[in-house]
Amino acid sequence: MQATARAQPNIALVKYWGKRDTVRNLPAVGSISITLHDLYTQMQVEFDASLDADRLTVNGEQDDGMLPRISHCLDLVAGPQRERASVTSTCNFPVAAGLASSASAFAATACAAAAAAGIETSTSELANLAGRASGSAARSLYGGFAELKNAGDAVEVETIEDPAAWPLRVVIAITKAGPKAVSSGEAMERSRKTSPFYARWVEEQPADLDEARAAIASRDFERLAAIAEHNCLKMHSVMWASRPPIVYWNSATLDCMSAVRELRARGHAVFFTIDAGPQVKAVCLPQAEAAVIEALRGTAGVETIMTSGLGDGAAVVSVT
Numbered sequence: 112m113q114a115t116a117r118a119q120p121n122i123a124l125v126k127y128w129g130k131r132d133t134v135r136n137l138p139a140v141g142s143i144s145i146t147l148h149d150l151y152t153q154m155q156v157e158f159d160a161s162l163d164a165d166r167l168t169v170n171g172e173q174d175d176g177m178l179p180r181i182s183h184c185l186d187l188v189a190g191p192q193r194e195r196a197s198v199t200s201t202c203n204f205p206v207a208a209g210l211a212s213s214a215s216a217f218a219a220t221a222c223a224a225a226a227a228a229g230i231e232t233s234t235s236e237l238a239n240l241a242g243r244a245s246g247s248a249a250r251s252l253y254g255g256f257a258e259l260k261n262a263g264d265a266v267e268v269e270t271i272e273d274p275a276a277w278p279l280r281v282v283i284a285i286t287k288a289g290p291k292a293v294s295s296g297e298a299m300e301r302s303r304k305t306s307p308f309y310a311r312w313v314e315e316q317p318a319d320l321d322e323a324r325a326a327i328a329s330r331d332f333e334r335l336a337a338i339a340e341h342n343c344l345k346m347h348s349v350m351w352a353s354r355p356p357i358v359y360w361n362s363a364t365l366d367c368m369s370a371v372r373e374l375r376a377r378g379h380a381v382f383f384t385i386d387a388g389p390q391v392k393a394v395c396l397p398q399a400e401a402a403v404i405e406a407l408r409g410t411a412g413v414e415t416i417m418t419s420g421l422g423d424g425a426a427v428v429s430v431t
């Protein structure tokens with residue numbers, strides 16, 4: 112059986128950083144994200160009894176680096192006794208550069224694998240399976256504004272607002288495409304073990320989540336901007352104070368942050384957020400988008416600009 116599913120990456124406004132349980136990959140903190148619309152990863156999974164090993168191609172090239180994590184995700188969904196699989200991934204944005212490509216990849220893989228194996232599963236079960244492969248992937252099963260909560264041995268994700276309820280725009284400035292030096296999973300563990308700020312980060316997260324939830328519910332852009340930038344900078348401060356330090360930014364990252372803050376000072380509704388990479392995601396109201404694109408395009412070191420609205424969660428595209 113063969114199935115194809117598509118998932119969009121999500122961008123966290125209140126970040127997941129740190130693991131409570133590394134074996135089950137359970138996050139130490141809750142998080143709130145927005146699922147994108149225009150960027151996607153499509154995964155085709157075909158179980159085939161004649162294969163003696165799994166295979167993975169990403170955008171037409173064999174990818175043995177990512178294969179063990181994809182195989183593990185297939186095991187979680189279809190069981191370790193499953194037939195081997197041929198997996199074909201197509202992604203319309205740079206992979207492993209801090210653009211949450213693993214979130215969309217594992218969300219789509221979990222969906223496609225369940226459909227290809229003929230397994231009936233709920234979105235919540237798929238989110239837990241995808242989350243075991245990559246914590247942020249659990250959120251890409253859901254559209255719009257999604258909140259991930261820690262609930263004992265599992266994660267619980269829900270859409271807190273649909274994409275159309277507050278149609279924000281996201282302008283992504285790619286300052287350096289290409290894989291990152293330290294994976295987010297490894298960096299999180301280093302932060303947990305060595306950063307003097309880690310415990311405080313975990314302790315303050317519930318208050319940040321409350322603040323972001325209230326800002327979203329009241330469509331208060333200024334309030335959301337303040338908490339999202341604070342939470343992002345706090346996460347990066349935890350990383351910077353780790354030993355050895357984890358610094359994902361480059362000089363263009365800093366220049367983009369300044370450009371966004373200058374725009375906001377001039378009255379444009381925009382804020383930045385940055386994940387485990389040097390790219391800057393500027394989240395704005397539709398009326399600010401043109402000015403945001405112009406400012407980031409004119410910032411030295413910006414290689415490419417991508418834009419997106421908010422979209423839906425992962426879905427099966429076809430089963431044959």
Ligand code: DP6
Pocket residue numbers: 122123125126127128136142211213244245246247248295296297385386387
């Ligand atoms: C900075 O989901 O990539 O993007 O669970 O180890 O695969 P693993 O981590 P991952 O971490 C994402 C971290 C982040 C913040 C976020 O998306 O919440």
